Amino acid sequence: MNLADLVEALDAELVDTAEHPSGVVVTGVSHQAAWIRPGDVFVAIRGARFDGHGFIDEAIERGAVAVVGEGLPGRTTCNVPYLKVPSARAALADAATAVMGRPSDRMTVLGVTGTDGKTTTSCLALHLLRSAGRSTGLLSTIGYQLPDGQLRQPPSHFTTPEAPQVQQILRDMLTHGAEAAVVESSSHALALDRVRGVSYDVGIWTNLTGEHLDFHGTMEQYFADKAKLVQRAGHSVLNADDAPWFEKLVPLATEGGRAFTSYSAEGREADWRASEVEELPEGLRFTVDSPLGRAQVRLPMVGRFNVANALAAMAGVAATGVGLEELVTALATFPGVAGRMEILDREPGDPRVIVDFAHTAPSLDKALATVRVTTEGQLWVVIGSAGGPRDPSKRAPLGDVATRLADHAVFTEEDHRTTPLQDILDEMERGARQSGRDNFVSIGDRTEAIRYAVREAGPDDTVVLAGKGPEETMERGSELVPWDEIEEAREALRLRRAGVLR
Numbered sequence: 001m002n003l004a005d006l007v008e009a010l011d012a013e014l015v016d017t018a019e020h021p022s023g024v025v026v027t028g029v030s031h032q033a034a035w036i037r038p039g040d041v042f043v044a045i046r047g048a049r050f051d052g053h054g055f056i057d058e059a060i061e062r063g064a065v066a067v068v069g070e071g072l073p074g075r076t077t078c079n080v081p082y083l084k085v086p087s088a089r090a091a092l093a094d095a096a097t098a099v100m101g102r103p104s105d106r107m108t109v110l111g112v113t114g115t116d117g118k119t120t121t122s123c124l125a126l127h128l129l130r131s132a133g134r135s136t137g138l139l140s141t142i143g144y145q146l147p148d149g150q151l152r153q154p155p156s157h158f159t160t161p162e163a164p165q166v167q168q169i170l171r172d173m174l175t176h177g178a179e180a181a182v183v184e185s186s187s188h189a190l191a192l193d194r195v196r197g198v199s200y201d202v203g204i205w206t207n208l209t210g211e212h213l214d215f216h217g218t219m220e221q222y223f224a225d226k227a228k229l230v231q232r233a234g235h236s237v238l239n240a241d242d243a244p245w246f247e248k249l250v251p252l253a254t255e256g257g258r259a260f261t262s263y264s265a266e267g268r269e270a271d272w273r274a275s276e277v278e279e280l281p282e283g284l285r286f287t288v289d290s291p292l293g294r295a296q297v298r299l300p301m302v303g304r305f306n307v308a309n310a311l312a313a314m315a316g317v318a319a320t321g322v323g324l325e326e327l328v329t330a331l332a333t334f335p336g337v338a339g340r341m342e343i344l345d346r347e348p349g350d351p352r353v354i355v356d357f358a359h360t361a362p363s364l365d366k367a368l369a370t371v372r373v374t375t376e377g378q379l380w381v382v383i384g385s386a387g388g389p390r391d392p393s394k395r396a397p398l399g400d401v402a403t404r405l406a407d408h409a410v411f412t413e414e415d416h417r418t419t420p421l422q423d424i425l426d427e428m429e430r431g432a433r434q435s436g437r438d439n440f441v442s443i444g445d446r447t448e449a450i451r452y453a454v455r456e457a458g459p460d461d462t463v464v465l466a467g468k469g470p471e472e473t474m475e476r477g478s479e480l481v482p483w484d485e486i487e488e489a490r491e492a493l494r495l496r497r498a499g500v501l502r
């Protein structure tokens with residue numbers, strides 16, 4: 001497209017230019033100066049840490065043909081056309097969407113938001129769509145997939161990357177033949193306009209509990225940010241068990257005559273309902289009642305909350321026209337999600353070791369409660385809490401939940417960043433002591449903490465390693481070290497078998 005079209009698409013005011021915009025060809029857009037390629041437009045965002053205007057020279061050196069922003073500071077001028085807009089983030093998304101040719105308009109897009117269960121529900125929806133023969137892409141915390149199913153990573157580690165990557169990935173999906181896309185949409189993405197420009201056919205809501213309040217400020221704001229998905233989706237899928245948010249979402253989902261489907265894993269009145277839930281060591285069994293009829297479901301996943309995730313995915317995919325029998329048949333072959341309730345291979349005499357990604361008090365509560373059901377002996381949990389700017393109010397509740405639901409808790413590191421690790425451990429201990437419990441130890445080094453729990457656990461016990469799940473790095477101070485929780489756990493089991501841990 002040429003710059004004149006972009007000015008029009010953004011409804012921008014063109015300042016600081018000698019060149020006529022119709023002669024300038026725009027081939028891409030980026031908010032990150034270091035990623036600019038010749039022909040790109042640089043969008044200068046005033047963020048919490050930097051003012052993107054400080055990187056204009058770098059962007060121009062790399063070949064930026066124009067700059068978009070909310071106004072040049074002071075008397076600064078720039079040597080390329082400057083497009084003044086009311087919101088740089090909105091303009092970033094609008095420009096990226098226009099340059100990429102609005103790819104989401106040509107696919108069926110399912111968005112998934114919520115505090116817990118987004119990745120699992122997204123992967124379930126992907127599996128259901130593909131099993132129904134729909135060529136489908138995925139954009140999620142675990143990375144993105146084109147219809148070929150190979151997992152790829154965007155250039156920055158986000159659940160939902162910035163708008164230019166989102167639009168680029170959607171276009172790649174389309175180019176590779178995708179008819180549908182599942183887009184995990186974090187609250188940050190919804191708040192920061194990263195997914196503005198994605199036209200959602202279906203918006204799936206998992207649940208809302210207190211997380212990321214460092215960013216959103218209040219629960220009301222967090223709700224309002226997430227609710228944008230429901231306000232924008234053609235059809236919403238809402239969790240009837242998620243009080244008080246469900247009642248607040250219904251009017252937002254039905255604005256302008258749009259429809260919604262509800263689901264309940266806890267026996268409430270809803271369109272999709274689960275009953276007769278059985279938790280077995282190898283997975284879940286339940287009956288589903290739905291507008292499409294009744295069926296028996298077998299899901300090879302542990303964790304009772306996965307009943308809710310499965311209902312959400314089924315209702316979302318059914319809204320795109322897939323039948324109940326196809327959905328139920330596909331669920332039985334779901335391969336699971338790495339690092340989420342992942343059970344390690346075990347040998348006789350080993351405890352059962354489960355690697356899980358629960359890192360909020362409510363999700364840890366649910367994870368431990370559900371694992372308890374299929375644990376014959378004692379339940380152990382190894383858990384930390386993140387440092388840095390991440391929500392410090394999580395720490396004490398995590399300590400409380402861990403010691404209330406497990407027989408033994410081991411408090412340890414989890415990306416403590418520049419926060420002194422001991423301060424985090426103290427907070428977790430405080431949460432446990434405040435509730436009158438002392439069934440914990442603190443072992444700062446996570447490798448040691450895992451080995452301790454695996455050594456002490458008996459063959460009938462279960463050890464849950466919570467919080468790191470599939471993450472590939474650990475942030476210690478300002479150092480980023482490689483991390484592989486599954487490998488750590490396997491090594492601890494090997495050492496236990498060899499008697500080295502005794």
Ligand SMILES: CC(=O)N[C@H]1[C@@H](OP(=O)(O)OP(=O)(O)OC[C@H]2O[C@@H](n3ccc(=O)[nH]c3=O)[C@H](O)[C@@H]2O)O[C@H](CO)[C@@H](O)[C@@H]1O[C@H](C)C(=O)N[C@@H](C)C(=O)N[C@H](CCC(=O)O)C(=O)O
Binds near residue numbers: 188
């Ligand atoms: C709160 C939040 O999400 N902030 C994001 C936001 O920051 P910001 O608006 O304050 O921007 P900034 O860092 O001050 O930079 C301003 C501008 O200068 C540019 N810049 C900056 C430095 C430079 O050298 N060159 C340059 O061009 C930046 O690209 C940006 O356009 O925009 C930045 C640029 O993309 C992001 O790096 C930053 O993510 C931070 C680091 C982050 O950690 N975000 C996490 C919390 C996040 O988004 N998480 C959610 C998932 C949450 C969950 O559900 O678990 C996610 O979707 O991943």
Ligand SMILES: Nc1ncnc2c1ncn2[C@@H]1O[C@H](COP(=O)(O)OP(=O)(O)OP(=O)(O)O)[C@@H](O)[C@H]1O
Binds near residue numbers: 114
């Ligand atoms: N529906 C649910 N309700 C509560 N907890 C859940 C639910 N689904 C999954 N969990 C727990 O949350 C953990 C993370 O699951 P998942 O990755 O699917 O969520 P997420 O919302 O994508 O989280 P994140 O954005 O942090 O990756 C799981 O390992 C499990 O312990």
